[in-house]
Amino acid sequence: VDDAAAIDHSVLDTLLETVGGDPGFLSELLDTFFEDTPAQIDAMRRAVGNGNADELRRAAHSLKSNSASFGAQRLAALCQYLEELAKAGALEGTEARIAEAETEYEVARRALESIHADLSAR
């Protein structure tokens, strides 16, 4: 998977513009994203284990929102699919989708860390 293609840079540009063009603050946001995402993936797995569709829906929704904010469109699409499955109460097969999302998150994270490093160097 192409790391660079994992991120839509125009979305990141808009995010930077939204927070007043402050690369330091964008770095803080990325740190928060890296900190919160593993917990959200864990929450999704736990929700599936407990058969809790509402909890899966909320965790997938939150990760979808964050992924879309940072331009991680493939990850956002996977999370949206998980959210829709959870909304329909269809938990079967979601574990594999969560694993896919986790893999895609690793790709997106590498791409974003590279951007993060550039921002920190400014």
Add this chain to the structure above:
Amino acid sequence: MTASRGHILVVDDNRVNRMVLTRALHEQGYTAATAEDGRQALDILRSTAGATVDVVLLDILMPRLDGYGVLEQVKADDGLRHLPVIMISAVDELDSVIRCIQMGATDYLPKPFNPNLLRARIAASLAGKRLRDLELEYLEQVGRVADAAGAVEAGTFALESLDAVAERTDALGQLARVFRRMAREVHAREERLQREVRELRIEIDQSRQAKQVAEITESDYFRRLRGQADDLRRIMDGS
């Protein structure tokens, strides 16, 4: 430090969204408070701090109490129902947004956030709220003029009760000033009339006394007595 253009309550369980919106609002000259779920949002709105909130940015999917629950309670609360609520939503949540707008939400803001859209939606909601605030103030002041009319009839009118309304530069302010002036004139005329009535009463009493004296002094009995007194006076004088 420049004055805030408005105070916004950001309600979202997502930490990144709260950070982005708070920062974006500060960049645009607003102050912001945050809540992590619907219950916390309602606690803030119903506290004294809630009175300073001009607009609520409200996520839909949240733990404990979701956006629908918050919206329902806000709209059922007389003190909050006119507060503009902008729903935060992903582009794939349009059905939810429509439901929220049917429930009374003012507008919606799609995620990921666009700064220009955020600016436009907040400005439009604030303009609507300020118009509504002016309308409420106007109605409250019309009520004061109506109360003043009742107080004049009951004789309990206090001139200072219309001071705030009279400061307005519009037609209502002019009405209050004219009303106050007329009430002052009516009061002064009433006092003058009361004074005149008191003076007339005194005159009437004096006139009545004079008439009673005249009735006595002009009677035959009095004339006879006076004649007898004159006779006695002459006898005593030896004339």
